[in-house]
Structure formats: structure tokens, C-alpha cells
Amino acid sequence: MATTLALTAVALAAALALLLAGRDGSRHAAAAMVVALFGAPVILAGEVWDTSAVERIRDGAHGTEVLLAAALGGIALVALGAAVLRRWPVALPLAVAAVLPFRIPIDVGDAQPVNLLVPLYLVTGAAAVAWAWERLRPRTGPDGRPHVPQDPRPGAADALLVLFVVLYAVQSAWSDDQSKAVQQVAFFYVPFALLYVVLRTRRWTAALAARCLAVSAAVALVLAGVGFYEYATRTVLLNPKVIASNQIEDAFRVNSLFFDPNIYGRFLALVMLGLAAWMLWSRRPRTVAATGAVIAVLAGAIVLTLSQTSFLALLVGLAILGGLRFGPWRAFGATLLVLAVGLVVVLAAPKAVNLDGFSHDDLDGATSGRVALTGGGVGLFADHPLVGVGSGGFATAYRAAERAGERKAVDASHTIPITIAAEQGVIGLGVYVLLVVLVLRRLLRRADESVARAAIAAMVVALLVHTMGYAAFLEDPVLWVLLAVGGALAANVAPQERRPRRRRRSAERAARAT
Structure with a gap:
């Protein structure tokens, strides 16, 4: 039950990062994204800590130091990437397109290796940190006031997509293979939901x-x-x-x-x-x-x-x-x-x-x-x-x-x-x-x-x-x-498309009336 509660909390944080996005909820959305970004790896680490793959590393020479160095190295790469993306935001979509298909097989337990999108995880982590950073510590505009990004309000499809992740986490409570559910949420659903938030709230052309x-x-x-x-x-x-x-x-x-x-x-x-x-x-x-x-x-x-x-x-x-x-x-x-x-x-x-x-x-x-x-x-x-x-x-x-x-x-x-x-x-x-x-x-x-x-x-x-x-x-x-x-x-083109259609319909009704 504790694992399900933790999994649900992380999934809910990822959902709130999108649902709270907007003029009034940017700071809360950024805080939720930070919770999801760091919560998912913590839950996953607790799940695989006693597996044979991790035990082989821990029991080896300087095993703890190796794991700690790997974690710190990953955090350093994410922080560096966040600084780069905050300075050059246009690099994010191109980086995502470049690394999107690449998977690396990694042994995370006693079962067969999991094919993980490690390059995409690094880009996603950097993008999430940059996104939250921009909203928690916004840049100062020419007028001396902080420039808070104006994120669009999520639609029904957006809300249902992230809430599906929450439902998946909740329904892991009665699964006979809860470790599989943890891997699905931590490796795929939560990171991809955070990437979705970042990409969905930027302006696309x-x-x-x-x-x-x-x-x-x-x-x-x-x-x-x-x-x-x-x-x-x-x-x-x-x-x-x-x-x-x-x-x-x-x-x-x-x-x-x-x-x-x-x-x-x-x-x-x-x-x-x-x-x-x-x-x-x-x-x-x-x-x-x-x-x-x-x-x-x-x-x-x-x-x-x-x-x-x-x-x-x-x-x-x-x-x-x-x-x-x-x-x-x-x-x-x-x-x-x-x-x-x-x-x-x-x-x-x-x-x-x-x-x-x-x-x-x-x-x-x-x-x-x-x-x-x-x-x-x-x-x-x-x-x-x-x-x-x-x-x-x-x-x-x-x-x-x-x-x-x-x-x-x-x-x-x-x-x-x-x-x-x-x-x-x-x-x-x-x-x-x-x-x-x-x-x-x-x-x-x-x-x-x-x-x-x-x-x-x-x-x-x-x-x-x-x-x-x-x-x-x-x-x-x-x-x-x-x-x-x-x-x-x-969302960008819909308001511009509807107005001409309404005008045509009004003109057609007026012509028929005369």
C-alpha cells in the first residue's frame, strides 16, 4: 500500500503540473513538476535497490561510490542542460526530435533488461528544470517586473491524459506485479507527462x-x-x-x-x-x-x-x-x-x-x-x-x-x-x-x-x-x-479558424432571408 500511495502522489504531481498551468497557478505548477521529477526516481530506486542487478554494483569495489557518482553525474548533466535550454529555448524541440527513438537496454532487476530512453530522460529532466525555473524565478522584464510565462489553460483531452496516469497508479494497489507498475510509471508515464507539459505549454508554429x-x-x-x-x-x-x-x-x-x-x-x-x-x-x-x-x-x-x-x-x-x-x-x-x-x-x-x-x-x-x-x-x-x-x-x-x-x-x-x-x-x-x-x-x-x-x-x-x-x-x-x-x-489556430466560418454562415443566412 505504501508503494501505491507514493506512486499515486508522484503521478498526481505530474498531473497537477499541467492542470495548474496558467496565469494564476504557474508557481504551483512548477512546484508540482519538481516533486514529480525527483519523486519518480526515488520511488524507482527504492523498488530496485534490493534486486540482483543493483546488489552486484553495491557489493563490488567502491559500489556505493559508483552509484553516488552516477546519481551526481546525472544531476549535473540535467542542471547543465537546463541552463542551456533556458538560454536557448528553441533548442528543446530539436533536441527531443534528435533523441526521441534511442533506447538503451539496462538491467534494473531480476527480469529481462528494460529498454530505456536514457538520452530522452536527460533532455526531459533538463526541460522540466528549465520550465520550473522560469516560473519560480522568472526573468525581469524591461519594466523591472518579473516576466511570468503565460501558459495556456489545459483542455479536456489534456486533463484526461494526465489523469489516466493517476488512475494507472491507483490501480496498482491490487496488482500481482506491482514492480511492473512502478517501472511503467517511473520510466515512462511520469517522465513523458512532464515532457508533455513542457511541449504543450510552449508556442508552436x-x-x-x-x-x-x-x-x-x-x-x-x-x-x-x-x-x-x-x-x-x-x-x-x-x-x-x-x-x-x-x-x-x-x-x-x-x-x-x-x-x-x-x-x-x-x-x-x-x-x-x-x-x-x-x-x-x-x-x-x-x-x-x-x-x-x-x-x-x-x-x-x-x-x-x-x-x-x-x-x-x-x-x-x-x-x-x-x-x-x-x-x-x-x-x-x-x-x-x-x-x-x-x-x-x-x-x-x-x-x-x-x-x-x-x-x-x-x-x-x-x-x-x-x-x-x-x-x-x-x-x-x-x-x-x-x-x-x-x-x-x-x-x-x-x-x-x-x-x-x-x-x-x-x-x-x-x-x-x-x-x-x-x-x-x-x-x-x-x-x-x-x-x-x-x-x-x-x-x-x-x-x-x-x-x-x-x-x-x-x-x-x-x-x-x-x-x-x-x-x-x-x-x-x-x-x-x-x-x-x-x-x-x-489551440493556436482554432480561434482564427472559427471566426471566418461563423461569418460565412451569417452571410448565408442573411442571403436566404432576403
Whole structure:
């Protein structure tokens, strides 16, 4: 219970950092951000202090000194980064875009290593300190008065997003794997929520979003080069499971510097969607040609991942872009044509998609066990419909209910709504559905009038589609960044867009009256 209370307090502090943002609550929001920023590592340290990984360091020569030096070094880097970001605030979005995809496998316990976004954590910590510093000790303006940043008021989607994190922390109370919930909150939800606050409360423009996309595209090209090298040399980096799979399978999958080919494929798909949006809305032939060339390179890279969920996410995202650019009916017709071609391929040559038949076992094998996991998740939800098995408890509950005694790594159902339903019950599922509705409503409304908003809307939809076949929703920092930037852009342009529409409607009513 003590762990749940501490976890809930840290999650609530992260939520208050956003909910209190505004003219009257900036100092309180900054204080809440500081509590969340330092509280999450403290809780995590207490959780892993007695694990074998930390014990090996503690029991070694000068183990305590090594841990203390690492902590002080991290604090020093964060403080230095905060000073740099406070002096050059424009560097933050570009730094986030540069480090966003990079994960480092770290052993934090007795289970398998966790892939942590260490570079992003350093940038997030520096950004959070700079954000709080600016509000607790604001600069003095030309008139001699302190210049307090005027943060925008959070909307319903913003509030529901951070409150979902609080709900997740509360529901860890009855989980059989509370350490998993602690890792989820401390490693992912709280740091990403703080980054969301920083990005959501800054002023975004289409030009700044374009520069961030250019940085992401450059990173994607570098990662694609690594992927091509892996394929050419038949060498896979980082992931032993992919290496073992490539040794027995006919096809060869690459994962570049990512731990999983699906994560690599998802990143490539999202960058391709952003570039496709800029190409579709551009009127300069050189821009179209250059962007098309980059997309062609990334398309070759994503094919080598053999990630079915990434292919599907890319197709759905392109359909969204087509609907925003050329009209929904044309996009709907093109989507139906693609689906028809895919259905013909599945029926005429099922082995081309690794499908030997249409039985339960055949479908389960073709989807790498996802059919069985989905059925198990639905069963867990049926047994615990109201509040679920507890946050982070899917793997333990699934093994106990479906595969007792089998030591198989099962983190989630690979279908996020089912995972949420199994762990958090109808309460968590209801919050998730409402959150998705509010987010899509915000991002898609009149997104066709802005290339940046159209790109973000397509990318978010693609990412949501990807979560239907791969277990990563709020654990993915890309989603938080897209929601923050998309929300800021929508808030900036919405008042200017509504007035002309009202005037047109008034003119039309007046014309009909006469």
C-alpha cells in the first residue's frame, strides 16, 4: 500500500503540473513538476535497490561510490542542460526530435533488461528544470517586473491524459506485479507527462514543426543505413530473440538500433507520414522530389522489418492524409481498393503472408501468438470486469490463468484496448476510449488547413492503429510528443479558424432571408 500511495502522489504531481498551468497557478505548477521529477526516481530506486542487478554494483569495489557518482553525474548533466535550454529555448524541440527513438537496454532487476530512453530522460529532466525555473524565478522584464510565462489553460483531452496516469497508479494497489507498475510509471508515464507539459505549454508554429520533422528524417536515414547494413551482412544488433528467429526463419528481419523490428518499423512509418504530408501540401517541385526520394529510402528500410503492424499503420495514416488533402470519399475509395487487393492476396496466396490456413492455430502462428494472447486478455477482463487485475499485472495473471508453470515472457495482449481492459477493467477502458475520442476530435478538426496539423493527425491515427497489434501506447514517447504539439497547434489556430466560418454562415443566412 505504501508503494501505491507514493506512486499515486508522484503521478498526481505530474498531473497537477499541467492542470495548474496558467496565469494564476504557474508557481504551483512548477512546484508540482519538481516533486514529480525527483519523486519518480526515488520511488524507482527504492523498488530496485534490493534486486540482483543493483546488489552486484553495491557489493563490488567502491559500489556505493559508483552509484553516488552516477546519481551526481546525472544531476549535473540535467542542471547543465537546463541552463542551456533556458538560454536557448528553441533548442528543446530539436533536441527531443534528435533523441526521441534511442533506447538503451539496462538491467534494473531480476527480469529481462528494460529498454530505456536514457538520452530522452536527460533532455526531459533538463526541460522540466528549465520550465520550473522560469516560473519560480522568472526573468525581469524591461519594466523591472518579473516576466511570468503565460501558459495556456489545459483542455479536456489534456486533463484526461494526465489523469489516466493517476488512475494507472491507483490501480496498482491490487496488482500481482506491482514492480511492473512502478517501472511503467517511473520510466515512462511520469517522465513523458512532464515532457508533455513542457511541449504543450510552449508556442508552436508550422515552421518549428517542419524543422523538427527534418531532424527526425535525418535520424531516420541514419537508422535506415544501419538497417541496410544489417540486411547486407545478415547481422542483427541488440536483440537476441530476433537473432535467434532469423536463424530458423526463411525471412530475415532487421531492427537497426532498436531492440524490436516493430518499434523500428513504427518509427519509420511515422516519419514517412510526416514527410508525405509535406510533399502533398507542397507546391515546389524540388521539395516534392527531394521529399519523395527520402520516402523511397525509408520505404525500402521499412520493408526489411517485416513488421505487419507497421505496414498497416502506414497505410491507414496515408488514407488519413488522402482524406484531408483530396477529400474523404476519394480516400475511402482508395482504402477499399487496397483492402480488396490485400484480401485477394490472403485468399489466393495465404503462404505469402505466413498463413497456412484459417484455423485458430494457423491464425495464432501467423500473428506470432497474438490470437492466443488476445483471447487470454478477454478472459481476464471477463473474470475481473470492473477494476481488472491491476496495473502491470497482465503477464502474471495471464500465466496463472492460461499457461501455468510456463516461463514465457508475456507483457501484454499486443492489443492495447484488451490490455487496458484486462488490467484496469471497464473503468480504465472507458477512460481510454474517451481519451481517444477527445484526442482525435481535437487533432482532426479542420486539420486540412494546416500541413503540420494534418501530418500530426495522420501520425497519431497510425500510432493508434499500431497499438492494435503491438503493446505500446502511453509507453511510447512519440505519442506524448505528437499529442502535445498537435494540441498546441490546434489551440493556436482554432480561434482564427472559427471566426471566418461563423461569418460565412451569417452571410448565408442573411442571403436566404432576403
